[in-house]
Amino acid sequence: MTLWTHYHTPSSLAEAHALLQSYAGRARVIAGGTDLLLDIRHGHLTPPEALIDITKIPEMCSLIQEGDDLVIGAGVTHTRIVTDALIAARATCLVESCGVVGGPQVRNVGTLGGNVAHALPAGDGTTSLVALDAWADVIVRDERRWLPIRELFLGPGQSLLDPTRDLLVRFRIPLAQEREGSAFKRIMRPQGVALPILGCAAWVRLDSSGERCEDIRLCIGPVDRVPVRAEQVEAAVRGQPIDPATVDAAVAAGRTSLSPRTSKYRATASYRQEMIDVLLRRVLPLAAERARTGQAVPEGVGME
Amino acid sequence: MSLLKVTVNGQTVEKDIPESRTLAQFLRLDLGLTGTKIGCEEAECGICTVLVDGVPVDSCLYPAFKAQGAAITTIEGLAQNGTLHPLQRAFIEHGAVQCGFCTPGVIMTAKALLEQNPNPTDHDIKVALKDTYCRCTGYTSIFNAIHSAASELRGEGPLPWKRVETVGPLSAVGQPVAPPESVDKVTGRARFTDDYVFPGMLIGRTLRSAYPHARIRRIDTAKARALPGVRAVLTHEDVPGDNIHGLIYDDWPVLAADKVRYMGDAVAIVAADDADTAERALGLIEVDYEPLPVVYGPEYANTPEAPLVHEDWPTGNLLKHIKVRHGDVEQGFAEADVIIERTYRTPTIEHMFMEPECAIGVPAGYDAEHPKLTIYVGSQIPYEDRRQTARALGLPEDQIRVRGTLIGGGFGGKEDIAGQIHVGLLAQKTGRPVKMLYTRQESLLFHPKRHATVIRIKTGARRDGTLTAVQAELYGDGGAYASLSDKVMTRATTHATGPYVVPNAKIDCYVMYTNNPPSGAFRGFGVTQSAFAVEQNMDLVAEAIGMDPVEFRRKNAQRVGATTATGQLLRESVGLLETLERVDRDMRGGTPGSFRWGWREGNKAYGWGIACAYKNTGLGGGAIDRSVAEVEVFEDSSAEVRTSSADMGQGLTAVLAQVTAEELGLPVARVRVLLSDTDLTPDGGPTTASRQTYVSGNAARHAAITMRDALRAVVAERLSVAPDELVFENGRVRANGTAVELGEAVRWMREEGREARARYQYDAPATQPLGTGGDMHFAFSYATQAALVEVDLETGAVRVVKVIASNDVGRAINPRTLEGQVEGGISMGLGNALTEEYIIENGVPWSTLFARYKIPSIKHTPEIVSHIVEEPTADGPFGAKGVGEITSINTTPAIANAVYHATGVRVFCNPIDQDALLRALKAGAAEVHTTWHDVR
Ligand SMILES: Cc1cc2nc3c(=O)[nH]c(=O)nc-3n(C[C@H](O)[C@H](O)[C@H](O)COP(=O)(O)OP(=O)(O)OC[C@H]3O[C@@H](n4cnc5c(N)ncnc54)[C@H](O)[C@@H]3O)c2cc1C
Ligand code: FES
Ligand code: FES
Secondary structure, eight states: OOOOSEEEOOSSHHHHHHHHHHHTTSEEEESSOTTHHHHHHTTSSOOOSEEEEOTTOGGGGOEEEETTEEEEETTOBHHHHHTOHHHHHHSHHHHHHHTTSSOHHHHHHOBHHHHHHHTOTTOHHHHHHHHTTOEEEEEETTEEEEEEGGGGEEETTEESSOTTTOEEEEEEEEOOOTTEEEEEEEEOOSSSOOOOSEEEEEEEEEOTTSSBEEEEEEEEESSSSSOOBOHHHHHHHTTSBSSHHHHHHHHHHHHHHOOOOOBTTTBOHHHHHHHHHHHHHHHHHHHHHHHHHSOOOOOSTTTO | OEEEEEEETTEEEEEEEOTTOBHHHIIIIISOOTTSOOSOSSSOSOTTEEEETTEEEEGGGSBGGGGTTOEEEOGGGTSBTTBOOHHHHHHHHTTOOSSOSSHHHHHHHHHHHHHHOSSOOHHHHHHHHTTOOOSSSOSHHHHHHHHHHHHHHTTSOOOOOOOOOOSOOOSSTTSOOOOTTHHHHHHTOOOBGGGOOOTTOEEEEEEEOSSSSEEEEEEEOHHHHHSTTEEEEEOGGGOSSOSOBOSSSOOBOSSOSSEEOSTTOEEEEEEESSHHHHHHHHHHOEEEEEEOOOOOSHHHHTSTTSOOSSTTOTTTTEEEEEEEEESOHHHHHHHOSEEEEEEEEEOOBOOOOSSOOEEEEEOTTSSTTOSSEEEEEOOSOHHHHHHHHHHHHTOOGGGEEEEEOBOSOOTTTTSSOSSHHHHHHHHHHHSSOEEEEOOHHHHHHHSOBBOOEEEEEEEEEOTTSOEEEEEEEEEEEEESSOTTHHHHHHHHHHTTTOSBOOSOEEEEEEEEEOSSOOBOOOTTTTHHHHHHHHHHHHHHHHHHHTOOHHHHHHHHBOOTTOBOTTSOBOOSOOOHHHHHHHHHHHHHOSOGGGOOSEEEETTEEEEEEEEEEEEEOSOOTTOOOEEEEEEEEOTTSOEEEEEBOOOSSSOHHHHHHHHHHHHHTOOGGGEEEEEOBTTTSOBOOOSOTTOHHHHHHHHHHHHHHHHHHHHHHHHHHHHTOOGGGOEEETTEEEETTEEEEHHHHHHHHHHTTOOSEEEEEEEOOOOOOTTSOSOSOSOEEEEEEEEEEEEETTTOOEEEEEEEEEEEOSOOSOHHHHHHHHHHHHHHHHHHHHTOOOOEETTEESOOSGGGSOOOOGGGOOEEEEEEEOOOOTTSGGGOOOOTTHHHHSHHHHHHHHHHHHHSOEEOBSSOOHHHHHHHHHHTOSEEOOOGGGOO
């Protein structure tokens, strides 16, 4: 079956934008194609007339440190993120989440931008970007601007971006400073589709004593129609010493504030509820440990 | 059309191609580089992997123009100047090539790994190959091959193949010979059906049913026929012969006429100039259906309110009631101190051979090579294909030639007709060759699968551990058509006592017609399902009487002199106890006193589980079990052995070459094997029931002996020596001092006006039908497996750490391909236990994507220890009996028993659901009766 008719590989944002406009809704942006082409192949999307490949646009593929921030092009592949020493050391959760997407062949072409634009409530890369409080550089309705990443998501598979005309260009994430650390883990089942039962990313900043949590950002999903922060869990940890009692409090807050649902052939609500406990107990201490020591070795890459 | 400029395997290529091409299409269709295989087109299976600028990608969903300017490396580019790459050599040497369909992708993925990491650990290999699947090997040999190639590339030399211990190897038999087609399989030269292209070839497609159960009121093909590029649209009205086919019962329409009975039913077929046109034509066929209530499962099918799937079947939805009666079960249970009765459920399981079905029909008289209608297909039963095609086309059988191509895995799933008849019809109609390749999704929808079963089993034993009785009731989901249901469920029934002495047994099996995909043959042939129930019930009884599970099995194990529940006296070749002892010794390790079945470490629980199994070799039950083979010897001292038996990766070609070489005193490399061509090779019968090593092995062996005796007489006369002084050795015939080349003897024979060719029809020892007592089978293979599992007590996730297997195979004719069967069988059993289930929702399959049906990946590979037991069977070739199925049957119950020992929770349904297991653990429940399809 022919999945598309024309294939364009623009070399600048302007060119990509102009191409999209000229096709007036009949073209789609493609990065790695690992979500898009399957959607077309499985009939969720009618074959577009043209695909506009954004992966040869320099801005989309750049990885640049700007002071204490990192700017990541939307067209950067999971593999590049996973093998980047700076991200491993200072945005560890992102390596851990991009490191579990598919297998090497998928990570070699699949992009962070595609993961975000696909807008699943628990896209692995997305979960970590939310915990890292990333901002996105987008061209929406012909206007270019920076948005907090969470503002992109409207519902499952739906984002602010119109995939026939808008572009996601870059992400900006703060790199971990002294006493900051992050971690990501997920729970899978060996049967059925490779969507996480639950994923969890945490970013933690300790106070100057290195004992209390000064600030925390936590993303657990899927627990809602869009990726969300677990704010009540954060509140249970913020300002507290990182110790078993606080983790218990976080778990208790998770139990009362988060209500994951049963999804067919994936997980029962009660199992997911248990997994919130498990993930919090695994992720929080790990993120805090990384913040305390300033050392981070990504875990689970390529295997979970 | 646009210009694509790339380098492919070092050569610059510039070609005008449609912008819609994927990289795989560009390679296969535009460049003819068919070494790159397609297994799913979902970016899931990884076997289409090629390297783009050194980076492995799934070429099936990689737009060709994404590769503009890049350097592409495919499997064809690996060997340099005819010298194999170390990876290619290592894959052959370590037995990592079975059907070979995954091999190009696996090797390319491994190549990318070794380029980045010259000394990878097992973990590194798992990460790199996690999404590159192989259904045959079970991956152990792939690890070994990659380590070996890495070592060679580092300049440290290749690693030797890990030899298993077997009894005295002969010059060819007992040697780890690589199947002759292995080199083609590692270089990409091997041709599977989809790799054949004929001039003027059309593309065929099938319109499948829109409902699981419906009456067809009207089919209108006018619009489809009017579409430019469409060459034929056929419905049931266009079937010139009988519109019916089937393996045992003829109940399956070639094209649905009045009714559809499952979602895979073929309603119309189309041949068009290209795939897109064919696809569009399908959309233009109008079918007016009247949907009927759906018979969604076997228990419902047996109720009075269920509608009939086949209105004219004399027993309604009951396809067959199978009975085993032995002794007096009432009496047996009265003698029992302990009785355990439980219900077990096993789901529909999919073969997931890596190569989806493909068939090509070339019409009679199309060119010089095709005077007859010729069907190219990778099939397990070429002569059956010919019979069924001839019947539907209304042609005499000898006007059809079935040419078997390489088979990219079968496991029982390529015994039924797929596209064979349809391409025959379309080719005859259009006068042009027609190729019909099923997509993975169509394959999943269409072909017969492993029966889902519900098994209630009641086991009684005395306190001293003696089994007194087994009573069982099995319901099998036969699906919409009979296929091999009768035979498969008969095996499930007759093996429902397990390999034990059970003096009293009463077993009833009901195979039901439903509106689910048909069920048929699948490695294990019904015994996989009953073993899941039997072996868990054995553990429950052992626990109830306070006996060690091994001791309990030892006490009841079949031995020579025992009688099976079907009344068969076992006179020889019962290696069960030996397999049990070997596994037990290994499992308990050096200090048996400290052995524990289960223990905990932190948040992990560990447990061992054990299970035994037996499996018949051959068709049995009174069927004539015949194979014919032909051996020809040539003047260059080479030989060819011919039979229509299928090698779907299990290594039959090697076995046939070995037995022939052994008897003719030839080096194995001098024996060619020609399989599965109904014009050139005699009928070897179906490749099923673990029978070919035995039956075709015997036919080849006897043909070779006949050939040798004829040559012996000729040479004896010429050299004036007594015939029995002549020795056939190393390609020569030798007698005290003088020797001649075998080819010379052939010349002498020809001078006498005789062909150096012998044909032998081998009939296996006669068997008796079920219910008549006597020998239902001529041989049984036996096995014991122990599995060590780790259960994550926080998540419920189950991991198989280690499997110790011991198989009694009679004789290890080829220890390397045998190990491949052991490792691959365990992997399949592990999938059956943990990852696989084909889900059907009210007759509508849900599992119609590779992504929705997980087979074990390399990351699931446990450590495997294999012990070979060789209790020869008198009539087997060199003592050999079946291997293909026995290796896979008891893995699942061993894992289930292990999970119980680890956690105290027994799981009565597979695959084991971590969600349900964890909830049971939290709730303190001792039993799980649901699985992941219940998560809704
Ligand atoms: C076998 C397999 C396993 C997978 N496993 C996982 C997993 O474990 N976890 C997970 O999260 N995902 C998984 N995925 C999904 C997928 O690989 C990821 O979401 C990936 O990051 C998508 O990126 P892509 O570049 O391939 O996106 P594409 O498919 O190219 O695009 C996805 C969508 O985003 C749009 N888009 C892409 N880039 C842009 C842009 N720059 N601007 C505007 N719109 C854009 C496209 O139009 C499309 O709608 C898996 C996929 C496969 C095939
Ligand atoms: S991943 Fe490409 S064919 Fe399966
Ligand atoms: S050898 Fe790997 S799928 Fe057959």
